[in-house]
Amino acid sequence: MTTNYIFITGGVVSSLGKGIVAGSLAAILEARGLLVTIIKLDPYINVDPGTISPTQHGEVFVTGDGAETDLDLGHYERFIRTRMGRRNNCTTGRIYADVLHKERRGDYQGATVQVIPHITNAIKEQITEGGVGYGVVLVEIGGTVGDIESLPFLEAIRQMAVDLDRAHTMYIHLTLVPYLAVAGEVKTKPTQHSVKELLSIGIQPDVLICRSTFSVPVNECRKIARFCNVAEKAVISLKDVDSIYKIPGMLKSQGLDDYICKHFNLHVPEADLGEWEQVVYEEANPCGELHVGMVGKYVALPDAYKSVIEALKHAGLKNRVTVHIDLIDSQDIESRGIDRLKDLDAILIPGGFGCRGIHGKLLTVQYARENQVPYLGICLGMQLAVIEFARNVVHMADANSTEFSPACQYPVVALITEWHDSQGNIIQRTEQSNLGGTMRLGSQQCQLTHHSLAHNLYGSKMIIERHRHRYEINKNFLKQIKEAGLRVTGHSGDNQLVEIIEIPSHPWFLACQFHPEFTSTPRDGHPLFIGFIQAAFRYQKNFKK
Template identity: 45%
Template sequence: MDKQIKFIFVTGGVLSGVGKGITAASIGAVLKAKGLSVSIQKCDPYLNVDAGLLNPAEHGECFVTKDGAETDLDLGHYERFLDIELTQQNATLAGRLLSNLIADERAGKFGGKTVQLIPHLTGAIQQAIITAAKGSDVHIVEIGGTVGDYEGLSFIEAIREFAHKVGKKRCLYAHVVYVPFIGTSKEFKSKPAQNALNDLRGFGIVPEIVIVRSDKPAPASIARKIALFGGVDEAGVLMLPNVDSVFKIPARIAESSLMTILNTFTCNVAPPQLDAWADLALRQNKTHRESVIVGLVAKYMDNEDTYLSVTEALRAAAWAENVGLTIKWINAETATKRDFANVDALLVPGGFGVRGVDGKIAAATYALENNTPYLGICLGLQTAVIAAARRAGLADAHSTEFDPATTHDVVYIMPGQEGKESTGGTLRLGNYPAVFTARSKVAELYQNDHATERHRHRYEVNQYYLPQIKAGGVVVSGMSPDGSLVEFVEAPACDFFVATQAHPEFRSRPMRPHPLFTGLIRAAIDKK
């Protein structure tokens, strides 16, 4: 391991969802703006092997890396803030580590020794951190969950030991806590944060940085109290109330006393160059003469994090085009033509399962028949070809995922995927290339004759039905290089009707929006 790498560990207390991922990503963005090479990693204590089978309504979207890792949505934050592409090494779950340890034990690799959480699991965690850190100046590690969770104890112990192994001067600890406001007494209460810091200290870790989250600005006395009772220098406490955009947090960190700590720790006193972030903030706050409404036809209506990368990609495109954006959530289970008529564009995101699919097919049908700008993602491509086939007279055209008895399976399971429908990690995952049809809309949008996008699917367009799909108004505009898989479709008679089997939202960035989303926003403006 390179002896020069520095490590920043981000933990959380009081409650989950307090903002550890955004904090870790923002610190990384500031350090990258100082000219440092930054890598980042999520260590999750869940006993799942990956995030592929986690319920999106509970955990939010499943983010997919370029090499096909199904991960926690925090990796999406990391990629957007740092403008990098992560891999399997940047997502470490306890389930995978334990599975590997058990496999090694069964293979006799421990030579008959007793396999224990300490030192074997903690050692595996540390090795995963070292592997992910290679080649960087600073490696940031977010520990999932809340300090004190039973399943997370091995991870806390691992990062405590880590400082002794690599040297305490090379490790910095940041703890994110929450301060509630009690409405009845009209005051902020720091006691939960104090307890969370005491819990961390009880495990042998004293943080140099404490990020104090709150719903609204808290008085400076709260910071002083947390510093006093938490054993932290007051300069290391940053009050961070909710802001209207998470992309403003790097600037908040850069303007704070934390920079003295980060400069000393990294041995880098260069001021962070955050001009691009400042420009992004200006565009976010700008009063726009034009505004568009994009209808997001979704089945998960209770947790917007389920479609986090999609909504972030839409916002980035709107910022780039200097237009206001309203995302109208359309319930795919109850959607009507009136819902579709009251928006400037429609977007059908990816998903699995039959619930809400009729509403998504209806959205694609409406877009085709009314020249409404349409972007289909993954399932949104499949619903587009189903809609086209039905328009061509195949009334029961469907996907075998939703109707195994259909006589016109315009979407069917890919060869080799049969029998794996309930198995994790077996989807077509990660980066795959596509070749565009000359002079197609997608070739125009990408300004190229090919593209590589990330995928997460098991079902595919049945090319036997391409003539009927074409008769219904939709043509293939992008294929896998060997011609075996349909990757992009579009409707030539519409001003903007594009769908892809891929997930382009994962490659969008706040300051570098994806061309498919930019195209949708431009088409929505033109429609108005």
């Protein structure tokens, strides 16, 4: 199979939405029957985003094979059926780490290690290895053209056009065409300068996608084509829209997929975007609206919870309701009380790390449990549900997680090495864990209890979900907790770890150790989120009067 490569760069300003564009374009090509994947190259020097604060970089998206990756891979999986893996995301840090490891091992036989050819060759290897078995590989280059950090990546993709033959490579450049309200016109000069920057390093873009507040007029598109040396039909206008799921249709309507297929000499059927048209229709025609409170500590940057937010929206589509998500700082609950929660139709606590805001989250769990409000806890949200139940129902006053209180009397949540030894006895923490590479990551099997809420939602006894955590529910305290009314309805494949808990006496109270948001898509949704939104709708109709 011949593999064709589409390289997507960005110019003028950052945050133009290269990941959304890459995913949308991939969705169209996939709809034409092509086998498509996407690779993200990030210029930062961290080996992966796993230890970067969500307030700086947004969420860490976890793939099925356990890679901690850029949040754009979440966009990719929401747009196409291809599942991402560790080969789909690479950083400057990883490239340099691999090259230096080879140098220390003697692989270069005493040669002076340089950016060209060693670093650029390593980048090209990453791209070609990630594209094995696919007809089209879209490669998104992080950052903005002109940034010093991205130069090795740009040089590598320039070389690939020479190495592979220009007929099997294409360059798409995403730029901003600003609208000046005072002048009443759009300005093309920033795009011209951005393309000039690309040309200075030897890359001539084949397609320009122009982001703007409004559609770029035909005369301006023609001007851009003339000054940037691209075909007029290869200048694509991409105006701001109220839904990212409209973008595949917008790109197709301007013939971008036809242009690409002609460039690569691909004879494939027209794209059927019926599924995306259905998504857009569902989004535009809701039958109601709900308010879901998401209580966390990174609420100043919604991208920290990007997949959860999208999963709630997907569930809204499947239930034909608009889901308004109220991002609530858990520290506000601590300082101002629970009044902030009283107008909500449902409450969700997502994953997280660290002790800041934990008390506010515990108050939130207690409020949801005692007031019959639908509750979904994810990862930390499940651990806190168990702690709150142990404290306030089982009367283990000092119940806690050893992450927050290593010397607590009832470590109902702890590292496995802390909660049992070979004889099942409780043991104490003896050493501090490293941050990198010590977590339970990636897809794991989960066995569901028959006739449980989780089993009814999934319709299956065995499921596979993705994990990202270190701490587990301590089995030594489960007997007392279960006797008080909490039910464990999901166990790990080996039956050793708690994966899902429920409170049967509550209308809808479910928490899971894994991250279901990572596998939710707009076309399919996810069973837990769909059930959660259904419960919120029932609560709104039956309890809020």
